[in-house]
Every structure is written in C-alpha cells, then in structure tokens.
Amino acid sequence: MLAALAGVAAAAPTGRVVGKVTITDADGKPVDAEAIIYVVGFTELPTKDAAPTQIAQKNRAFVPDLVAITVGETVTFPNRDAFLHNVFSQSAARKFDLGSFKKDEQKAKDFPDPGVIDVYCNIHPEMAATILVLPNRAHTRRNGDGSYVIAGVPAGTWTVFAYTRRVTKPVSASVTVVAGQDSKVDLTLVRGAEEQHLNKYGEKYHDTGTTTYH
Amino acid sequence: MQASRRVLVSGLAVIGAALLAAPRSAHAGRTFYGWLYGTEVMPERGAEIQTFVEEQNEQSHQLNLSETDWWISPAIGINDQLELLLPVDLVWTDDDGDRPRFTIANYGAELRYRLVTADPTDKPAFVPLVRVALKRDVTGDGDTWQPEGDLVASYDIGRTQLLADFGVLGVINKTTTDIELHPGVGVSVLSIGDVRFGAEAFAEIPLETTDQTWVAVGPNMAWSHGRSWISAAYGVGLYHIRDAPKLNWGIAF
Numbered sequence: 474m475l476a477a478l479a480g481v482a483a484a485a486p487t488g489r490v491v492g493k494v495t496i497t498d499a500d501g502k503p504v505d506a507e508a509i510i511y512v513v514g515f516t517e518l519p520t521k522d523a524a525p526t527q528i529a530q531k532n533r534a535f536v537p538d539l540v541a542i543t544v545g546e547t548v549t550f551p552n553r554d555a556f557l558h559n560v561f562s563q564s565a566a567r568k569f570d571l572g573s574f575k576k577d578e579q580k581a582k583d584f585p586d587p588g589v590i591d592v593y594c595n596i597h598p599e600m601a602a603t604i605l606v607l608p609n610r611a612h613t614r615r616n617g618d619g620s621y622v623i624a625g626v627p628a629g630t631w632t633v634f635a636y637t638r639r640v641t642k643p644v645s646a647s648v649t650v651v652a653g654q655d656s657k658v659d660l661t662l663v664r665g666a667e668e669q670h671l672n673k674y675g676e677k678y679h680d681t682g683t684t685t686y687h
Numbered sequence: 688m689q690a691s692r693r694v695l696v697s698g699l700a701v702i703g704a705a706l707l708a709a710p711r712s713a714h715a716g717r718t719f720y721g722w723l724y725g726t727e728v729m730p731e732r733g734a735e736i737q738t739f740v741e742e743q744n745e746q747s748h749q750l751n752l753s754e755t756d757w758w759i760s761p762a763i764g765i766n767d768q769l770e771l772l773l774p775v776d777l778v779w780t781d782d783d784g785d786r787p788r789f790t791i792a793n794y795g796a797e798l799r800y801r802l803v804t805a806d807p808t809d810k811p812a813f814v815p816l817v818r819v820a821l822k823r824d825v826t827g828d829g830d831t832w833q834p835e836g837d838l839v840a841s842y843d844i845g846r847t848q849l850l851a852d853f854g855v856l857g858v859i860n861k862t863t864t865d866i867e868l869h870p871g872v873g874v875s876v877l878s879i880g881d882v883r884f885g886a887e888a889f890a891e892i893p894l895e896t897t898d899q900t901w902v903a904v905g906p907n908m909a910w911s912h913g914r915s916w917i918s919a920a921y922g923v924g925l926y927h928i929r930d931a932p933k934l935n936w937g938i939a940f
Contacts, residue, residue, distance in 0.1 A: 557732070568807045572731030572767055585808060674913035674939070 486652030490623040494615045494635045495661045504664050506637050509541040509605055510621045511612035512648070514631035519543040520610060525581060527551065528592070528602055530558040535592065535602035539638050541612040544587050548604060551579035559595040561673040566590055566606065570673055593670055598678035601667065603638050628652045635660040639667055719875035719909040721920020721933040722889035723852040726814040726841040728801045729939070733764035737772065737937040745929035746901055755779040760797070762937070767805055772797040776822070793833055795822030815840045824858060831860040837869070846877040848885075868892040875909060883909040887920055889931070901928035914939040 490512060496504045519542075526546065529536045531553040542548060550560045552574055560571040560580065566588025571580040573596070584590065584606040594600035605612070611626045615635075623633075627650065634645045641663045648656050672678050717737065718725030729735060738759040746752045760774035778792040797820035804810050816839040824831035837854040854869030873887030888904040903922025910917055915938045922931035 570730045572729075572733060572764060574731065582806075583809070676913050 485627050487625045487627055488650040488652050489655045490611070490626050490633055490648055490650060490658060491655045492621060492658040492660065493619045494621060494659070495619055496637055496664055497661065498664055499641070506664060507537060507539045508615040508635055508637040508662060509539060509612060510615060510623060510633065510635050510660070511541060511605065511607050512623060512626055512631045512633050513608060514629070515609055515611075515627055517543065517609035517611070519546045525549045528604075529553045530560070530594065530600065533597050533599060535594075535600055538602040539605075539636075540602075541605040541607055541614075542584060543610050543612075544606055544608055545583070545585060546606075547581050547583045549579050549581045552576055557596060558600070559673070560592060561595055562590050562592050563671075563673065563675075564588065564590045570595075591670070593672075595673045598670070598672070601638070601670065603636075605636060626650045633658050633660075635662055637662050637664055639664050641665040717911075717916055717937050718918050718935060719848060719883050719885065719907070720850065720852075720871075720873045720887050720918060721907045721935065722903075722922065722931070723850055723871045723873050723887055724799075724816070724818055724837050724839045724854075725850070726801060726816040726839055728768060728770045728799055728805060728816070729762060729764035730805070731764050731766045733762075733770075733939060735762040735937050735939040736760070737762050737935070739933060739935040741931070741933035743901070743928060743931050745924075746899070746927055751782075753781045756792070768801045768803075770799050772799070772820075774820075774822070778826075790826060792826055793822040793824045795820055795833070797821075797835075812843045813840065814843075818854075824860075827860060829860050829862075831858060833858055848875045849873075850875070866894045868894065873907065875907065881911050887922075889920075889922060890926075898927070900926065901931070902926040903928055903931040905930075 494508050494510060496506050496508060498504050523546065526540050526542050526548045528540060528548055529551050533554065540548065550571060552558045555576050557573045557575055559573045562569050566586055567584055567590045569582055571582065574580060584604065587606050587608050590604040590606060592602045592604060611623050613621050613623045615621050630647060630649045632645050633648045634643065644660050644662050646658050646660060648658050650656050717727050741756045743754045757777045758774055760772040763771045765771055773796055775794045776792045779787065779789040781787040797818065799816060799818045802815045818837035818839065820835040822833040824833045834857045835854065837852055839850065839852045841848050841850040850873045852871045856867045856869060858865040869891055871887060871889035873885060875883045875885035878884050885907050886905065887907050890902040891900065893899045902925045904925055905920055905922045907918065907920035917936040919934045924930050
C-alpha cells in the first residue's frame, strides 16, 4: 500500500520552488549561515535506501549543525575527535541519549515523527545542532549565494518555510506550485544569539575549560 | 520500635511533600520500587553510584531477629543495555539475647542486562531484564559464595507500570547449599511531575526451612531529579515479619 502511494506521488505532476533566502542579524547586517528551506502541506515517504544523514562531532562542534530529513530517516553521529562525546536531545518530539562514545565510533538514531530536534553534547556545552524532521522530501539547503531550488514539489498550494539555527521567529510564505514551472519565493531570516541550554540532567553545565575526556 | 516506625513514616511523608514541590526533571529513575529491581539501565559509558538501606524488623521465626543492610555500588554502563555493578553489602544484626553486630557481609560483581532498547521512542511496552550476581560471603568460616539471579519484567500502560521480579539467591560453601526465592510484584504510577506512587509485595522464601519465610506488602514511591533519583517502599509484614522498609538512591556523574 505504502509503495503504491509512493508510486502515485512520484508520478504526480510536479514543479519547483525557487528563490533566495537572506539571513541577517538583529541589526540587519547580512550573516553567512546555513539555512534549510522546506515545503509543508503534503506527506511523502523518505527516499528508499537513501544513505543516512550524518552529523559528525569534530573540533568540539556538530558538523553540520543543521540538517533536514524526512520522517522515518536516520541520522548517524560519528565522533571525529580524539576524546569522548555524548549526543542527547530533550526535545519533546524525540528524546534520546546515545551515551558517550570515543573517536571513530558512531551511533545512529531514527526519527519516526516530525518536529524540530535540538541536539547537544552532555560533555561540551558549546556543541549544539538542530535536526528538522519533515513530513516530505521537499526540502533543501541554501546555496552560498543565498539561492535555493526545491524540485519535485507536487502541484498545489502549500506553505514554504525557511529555517536557520538561532532564528528569532519562523518565516514562511504561501506558494502555488504549477506542474512544470518555477514558483519564486524569497524569504528573510533574522538570526539571534545562541540560547543557553541545560545538560541532560536538566542542570547548568559546569565550566569544562579545556579539559578533554579520553 | 513504635517510635522508630513513626519517625520513618513521618520522614517518608516529609520527603514526599518536598518532592511534590520540586521542579520537573526529564529523566526517569533507576527503579520505581523499593524491594523490586527495575528494568531501567544506564546509557553506554554512564557511571553512577547506587545504594540502598533496608530493614527487616522482628522476624518472628528467629527470636525477633532484626537486620539492617547497607548496600553500595558503582554502576557502569557497558553498553546501552548492559551495566556492571561492584557492590559491597554491610549488615547490622540484632538477635535477642546476643550482642548486635555490624560487619561487611559480602562483596562481588553484578550484571544487569535489559533485553530490549532503552530508547524512549522505540522501546516496547514490555521490557524484560536479567540480573546475575556472584558475591563473596565474608561472614562465614570458609569459602562461601553467594550467586544471585533475577528475571524482571515490566509493562507500561500510559503513566502506569506493572512489574514482576522473580529472584533466586544461593549461599554455597563446602558443606551446604541454601537456596532462597525472592518473588515480588509491584505497580507504580507517574503522578505529579517525576514523582511516582504505587504499591508492591515482596517475599523471601528459604527452601530449606519454611519458618524463615517472610512476606510484606506496602506503598512505594519514586522520584528522579536531574542526576539523582530515589525510591522507597514501606513493607508492612503479612507473615513472619513486623515491617520491612527500604530506601534506594543513586546519583549519576
């Protein structure tokens, strides 16, 4: 049944959503940052046999620190640092704790429900990432010049969103997709400061300084 | 004895009142029960100190024997489903007519293996756990070993958890082998924030001498707060014991 639905979706007439996403700080100055653009209003299955999305832990940072996946997909978390890292989330949409793991080990987590998942390391408070778990495959990453293209969007009227980490408020617009045509939507995001978060025990982090945990 | 019981009951009430006013934490406790093992384990490379104090007051079969155990152990997450403990058990005993004594009873190693994932989203409602332990009994006069095992199963229905724990304990030396059964059942309901209330029944059943069997039933409670958790039960004696309170706590680091 699901395979049949997927087949129908694949065969449906589609168009593209294109445009530009501008990111500024609170003073209106341009900011170079990652952004995800996605369309909601319909559901699709994830791409069959797609390789898992990866968020590495490298130089005490999650790389990349923003990814988008389709509901049902998996994210892997390899540790590329020479010391232990942890990966946990207290987001209501997907709570998990992957424990601590060392260099070149990796853990994976599936995401069966849509939502915005904030991911942290319990050892290093400066590490933060966000996973957008979306109901369909109509999502993409902003290019270096701010442009984006989302192909294969079913014809119809939907809502297109742009998201970046530390965004101060959601930005969206309605878009009508016509089969075989481009629909243009430009969006502007305002990026704020990184919010302080708590560790996996719900406590403030202790000052870790430069200590590493081998 | 009545005074000590009042102190214990009022102490539990004070703890309960304090817990109701405490902020919510997102972490579950290690066990929601007093006398029963739970089915939760730590994530890989997690580390925790766990301890409990238990009383077995006025076991009528042995001249009003009273016993208090203090058990303490580090717990280490081997992987996300298996944890290792290295416990030391200290015992205070008071047998009518004899002088009370306090001593190390045993030490050893313990493994707890949860048979299914601990992932909050993926975990099934039915969770089995196997516990095995081997301890060196240092109170005897020879080579005495204490193997232990438990089959624990919990079932979650919304905010309610049902749990059954069937334990076996042996005391083995060159001349004798004593076996004791530790069956128990319990219920725990997530009530306010991370505070849980419930009830449990627990028994110790030596196979060699039926007059040393005891059974207790009573309320339990549990609370977790950040890296700390506690659980407690007050077992009221139904058979061959006056009461059997037990307090567990742990702190992760």
